[in-house]
Amino acid sequence: MSEPSSPPLLELERLSCHFPIRGLLGRRAGTLRAVDDVSLSLREGEALGIVGESGSGKSTLGKTLGGIHDPTDGVIRLAGEPIATQRSRRPLSVRARLQYVYQDSGASLDQRWTLRRSLHEPLVIHTDWSREHREAKVREIAGAVGLAEEHLDLYPHELSGGQQRRAGLARILVLGPQIVVFDEPTSGLDFSVQATVLALIRGIRRMFNLTYLMISHDLNVVGSMCDRLAVMYLGRIVEIGPTREVLGRPRHPYTRSLVDSLPRIGGPRVTDRLGMPGEPVFPADMHQGCGYRTRCPIGTLACTRIDPRLVIKEAHGVACLEWRP
Amino acid sequence: MTKLIKSIIGHRTALAGLLLLVLVTAIAIAAPLIAPHPDAAESFHIDRRLMPPSSEAILGTDRMGSDIFSRVILGARMTLLITAAVVCSGVIIGVPIGLIAGYFNTGLSIALMGVAEVLLAVPQIILAIAITQSLGPSIGSVILALSITYWPFWARLVYAETRSICNEIFVESAIALGASSWRVIFLHILPNIASSIVVRTTVAVGTTMFASATLGFLGLGPPPPSPEWGRMIAESREYLPEAWWYAAAPGLALFVTVLGFSLFGDGLRDILDPKTRRSG
């Protein structure tokens, strides 16, 4: 596969985000490698999904991109330009172009503010527009996410869960971002509401020509919403590739077990086959070798010593010693 | 706001407290007008010493022959004045320190909160005693001493509330959006913690009153003959049990005032803080 000529819109190079584990007297007793040496890139208009179980570091990755955590190491580039690493230094223009949407985007609304005031706020911070100008933009975006005029004068607690998420989304969209990071956009929602939220995201993707990164524990959600998927385990990307490839022909044993664990309505019971044994270990406890070896059905002695690197062949990367194309 | 007033009226405890407070405040404000013998409150009348309650002096007279009723209602002014001054300075010093220390959470805030923690580590009344003693007994020194000892309460409360609200998503997202620090502090954090500050302040008023009365009781309050409840109670000890009315009046006045604030504070907490509502 040939590299696209223009630089990718978003590029992560060996990004790490570690947290100290404080022990005796506040001394550093260990390191939680929440995100560890992650590299990936996104072309304009692309949708990349990141899946993994709790503790895989997918959410930390999203927050690091959104400028909520500072990376410990590595570079984030937006359209070829490195973004300053410390959050206090991230310039406003970058904040406007790259935005992060919280798991419960409604929770980003101040409970004591009306929706209108919350939607104005990004514009107040980022622009010197007149009140009327801002109001016009706010109404346009509110309409685009399916919020009615009269909703603007309500407080968040007066809205339903689905409407709150729409409002949170609108708050992000008023600034016209190029890239949006969606962190678990559907968790905690009923299926019927979840589907409408996903439809909304699909709609705004078309409307605003968005590039997005979607983080979720639900393979079905990212599978239906993204062009490419990255699978994370213990802070690392263990597999990355086109959605169809990753889900249809998973290469990493972890991806395979994730895919195999999905119930298939109308198909045979997956519990009839044996599920994956064990649960993820704590990301700080791993010292050597492949992080997945404790649960891996095909692990060998080499896996306890060698930490597999992500090897990309034909746009499909996998980090496993045992995988042979 | 109207909603708040409605819920206060609908809440029996809060309403009872509020009524008591209104009563005490009204008496304090109108004290010189209501007091039957305002002029006799601070002077010596040897012929009228230690008279039991009668139609002439409805709560009796004290060892100086002053009308106790007049002294008690004039004392309400003194107590409310001291308390208001202490609580205001506590809020004015403590709230900004707590906000800044909580929001920035740097070396400076560790230093600020360290000072607060040290002051909290000394039993308040003993520290206040030490300060008033070095300043000499006067209203000013009581206010100063109690202000120095009590601001850390607000600082610690606001610090803790700010720390926890900084972890809330709406604050985090406002920061990620690029909102300036003052914007986050004054438009997002402060309005959201205001209700706990109010509740805590109402409760703290009672504590402050006790403290100022205690200083008076120990002879460290405003010097005689100013009418101060704590000192009046202390004076009465020599004349117990015969002159039982002597201690009763200022004691009850203090009790009613503190009760008003603690009832009102309890009610406000129920209304404003839904976390504790179910246990009410």
Place this chain on the structure above:
Amino acid sequence: MTALLEIRDLCLAFRTDKGPAQVLDGVDLTVAPGEIVGLVGESGSGKTSLARAILGALPVPQAEIASGRIRLDGVDMLRGGKAAESLRGRVVTFVPQDPLDSFNPLFRVGTQLADIMRYRAPPAKEGRFGNARHARETAILEMLDAVQLPQSRALLDRYPHQLSGGQRQRVMLAMALLPQPRMIIADEPTAALDVTVQVQILGLLRRIAAERGVAILFTTHDLGAAWEICDRIIVMYAGQIAEILPRTAFFAKSRHPYTRMLLASLPEPGREAIGISGESASPLSPPPGCRFHPRCPMASDICRKARPLPSRSEDGHLVACHHPWAAASSPAHV
């Protein structure tokens, strides 16, 4: 076939500040011995209240059972007094949604297991030394083995927060099994778990039900989980039963528009899920007639006026709808 659990015309309301909330309205259902029944519904459908009503764990001052009855193993659970009391935790046990909250954090796991064993389980066979305590511990260890918890003895000395999510749910399962119940009520037991762990717990539940002949009433909002383990699926909407179908009919032969739309809401790679527009019916002011009619594309006048009566076909498939899909037509999204 005699039913183990039989619920007839159950109506339940909660007193709230804004007036009574009708949480359950005329619910009829039965569970046969050894059967796994899934109670599927979205939030506000009343499935959790139904589970709690059977267990007698409704919040006492607010809950008001207007009519109906719950019979478990022949005992009236609502008015049964002592007899019903003794059934709870013996004949019917419970697996909660959030195992961490359901443990008391201050007691060791072993203590909490031992108390269930001591007060709810049938007397264990006397140990070698005739020591009841010893016999109980043996029974507990055997049960922990049965739920596939290795090194179970060390586990007894741990506190709940020291276990992983999957381990906690397995211990909960062991606690539900210790009294040797005939029925387990599992309230969204896998909602808080990762998919790989969820699949293990679901598999375990099913195996246990089959091996021990325990009936399971399994509430979930996750259609996939219901598909995995249930023999029969009950779809609830806004406190009413919309459809009861055998597992085999769930996917291909569902007849209620709500069930079909739910299935069409599932995200799936390569397909755009269709949601259900509108808000779920409020229990404070449920719509008249069929409660689903404001969101139903097939709604007609009669749906707005009359509550649809359930109609049952010979294979036990029951649907409460004025305009059900024909039995043979394929699901909307295929």
Place this chain on the structure above:
Amino acid sequence: MNAYSVVANRLVWFLPTLLGLLAVVFVLARIVPSDPAVLAAGENASAEQVQETRDRLGFDRPLLEQFVEYLREVARGDLGTSVYTQQPIIRDLAERLPATLELTFVGVLAAALIGVPLGVLSALHRNSWLDHMLRLASVLLIGVAPFWIAMQLQMLFSMQLGWLPLSGRIDDVAPEAVTSLITIDALLAGDLQLFLSALRHLVLPALTLALPGGAVVMRFTRTAVLDAVTSPSVAYQTAMGLPRRVIVWKYILRSALTSTVTQLGLVFGISITGAVVIEAVFEWPGLGTYAARSILHSDYNAVMGVTLCAGIVFAISNLLVDLLQMVIDPRGVK
């Protein structure tokens, strides 16, 4: 963070707190009075004497230097000499601290004995007339100034009924000091008469502490029990049919007491503060009367000594509460 690191953290924080405390006391002693030398030399000192005192005590040297010197003195156990008792202050404090501790301990113990059972009772019979009465009583008790309670108790039980002594700690000669807690020393000496006398002296001051303290403990206990009653783990145990008595007296009580213990530490701190003024009323020969007398005689060093001493006791009690909290809550200090 594990338990040991929490302990270590607390211990390490203890030192800066102590240092800060010393700094506060130092600042008060050296900066607030307009001329500490005048104060130290005494009221009738001549100008030369004042100057001599200033040179001797080094009041003209830089503050930091003076502070370091002061720290050295304190480290040697030298807090200066009391103008009034003409004794080293550290000795005065050593003589009086046990009396205050004895009073406070007994007061807090009584507060716990009154407050905990009533709190549990009040919570278990929530919204009954008993609950309302108890809550009203607690609000009233918290609203009364402690020194006023003290006086009323004196008036009733000593002056009018004559049942209990008006003031002091003992009638006769104190027993040989072993622990310096007279009640215990009397028991150690086998002198029952003396013990009873000491106890009779303790009743009123301890009760004065225990009444508002007990009210506070009762409120906390009530809230804690109610929190425990409505917790999901109790809902689970109820659904599992665990006997009510086991749930209440084993699980709920333990959960509630865990938070009550923390509050007891708080009450202890408040009581030490309260003891200062109560001792003055009862002429209890502890830190409080010492402080009051020192104030009366403008005995500056003595007041600072009391402040320091009380601060240290307070800090130690906070430390102990944290440690205790950690021992009884397996999740550790939050």
